[in-house]
Amino acid sequence: MIVAEFKRVFDIAPSVTGFTPGRVNLIGEHTDYNGGNVLPTALDLGVTLALAPREDGLIRIWSDKFDGIAERKxxxxxxxxxxxxxxxxxxxxxxxxxxxDGANIAVTTTLPFGAGISSSAAVTVGVIRAAAGLSDNSLTDTDIAVLARRVENEYIGMPCGIMDQMAVAIAKPGQALSLDTKYLEFGLVNLPETHHMAVIHSGVFRQLNEGRYKIRKEECDAVKAALGHDDLCLMTDAEFASLAHLAAPLRRRAKHCMTEHRRTVAATVALQKGEMAAFGVLMNESHISMRDDFEMSVQPVDALVADAQKFGATGARLTGGGFGGCIVACIEKEKLGAWRTALLDAHPDAFWVC
Incomplete structure (x- = not known):
């Protein structure tokens, strides 16, 4: 389909095409820029891209989500x-x-915007991979992810961590990426066939560059300055106790980062062993920490998580940067249909993603 669309729009064939999945983070939120671990999984949904080079310094972009062709220099x-x-x-x-030196690009996506499932990372990874495909180079998936993060940090001005880019560059649907964001060491874990990792949008849309994410990043930076090092997630209990002089909100941010990293390590082990009840408990604890300590949730999301748990999910939590977007819930596949119906009936503004 993308080749046909590209030919229709630009009247030439593309030189390279590719698909990059979106991701949902199962556990490990706001740990990726604080030296901690994360556990995202790739989705069947994603971004498909076609590209042909130009030599005139122009970038002409067609998307199935917007009208017309965007022209940039x-x-x-x-x-x-x-x-x-x-x-x-x-x-x-x-x-x-x-x-x-320029390009014609066509993009189609099945990822909803503002959902916290990495549409921006899928686009940036996809473009860099496509550009690299035009020339002989030895870029690894990790190299591509690091460059994609630089786009968000340096060009967009979004102070994100590396999780999203690594997840969509490396993991395939059905796999979770166990990633140590300090050293960029990772392993792949197959998801259990008995459970589905459901993604439901709360109906509350937000964009990460609208400010609140940046505030949380700055609060974490203030804690790092007090600690004297950048590995906020790896602090010891004694180091956490030494932060007693900080304002209460900063101590709560520190507590979330430290405990969320530990939960993520434990959840990875539980997933590897197929201990889904333990995995679900850690998901639930993660949401409480995001709600109370990192203060990144909103009431409609909290209500959606609570009902997801009440209606039978093994575990459920907010996922993504926060302040809206999606929840992720671990649900036994044999319960999925009835659970989905009950949850969406109770939350008419919410909608199923995957």
Missing amino acids: MTDAASDHWSDYIAGALQLARSEGFGP
């Missing part, structure tokens, strides 16, 4: 436009010596 700064992520990825690829 290779020298354009970010402008709060939907095409920023693509333009930024191409600019970075060019500055690194492997990208073209």
Whole structure:
């Protein structure tokens, strides 16, 4: 389909095509920029992209989600436009010596925007991988993920961690990525065939660059300054006790990062062993920590999580950057149909993602 759309829009064939999945984080929120572990899984949903190089410094972008063709220059700064992520990825690829001097790009996506399932990471990873495919290079999946993160940090101005980019660059649907974000060491864990990791949108939309995510990042940075090192998630109990002089909100942020990392390590072991009851308990504890200590949830999300648990989920929690977006719930497959119906009937603003 993407090849046909590309030919229809640009009247030429693309030079390279590719698919990049979205991701949902099973546990480990706001740990990826604080030295901790994360456990995301790739989705069947994602971004499909086709690209042909240009030599005139222009970037022309067609998307199935927007009208018309966006036209950018290779020298354009970010402008709060939907095409920023693509333009930024191409600019970075060019500055690194492997990208073209311009491009025609067609993009289709099955990922809902503002859901916290990494549509931006899928786009940036997809563009960088496509640009790299035009030339002989030895970029690894990790290299591509690191470059994609730089697009968000340096071009978009979003101070995100590395989790999203690593997850969509490496994991395949049905796999969870156990990632140590300090050293970028990782392993793949197969999801159990007995359970489904359901993603439900709360109906509350948000964008990470709207400010609250940045505030949480700055609060974590303040705690790091007090600790004297950047590995907030790896602090000891004694180090946490030494933060008693900090304001209460900062201590709560520190508590979340420390305990969320520990929960993620334990949840990874539980998933590897197929101990889904223990895995679910850790998911539930994670949501409480995000709600009370990191204060990144909102009432509709809390209500959706509570009912997901009440109606039979093994575990459920907010997922993504917070302040809206999706929840993820672990539910036995034999209960999935009835559980889904009951949950969505009780929350008419929510909708099924996958």
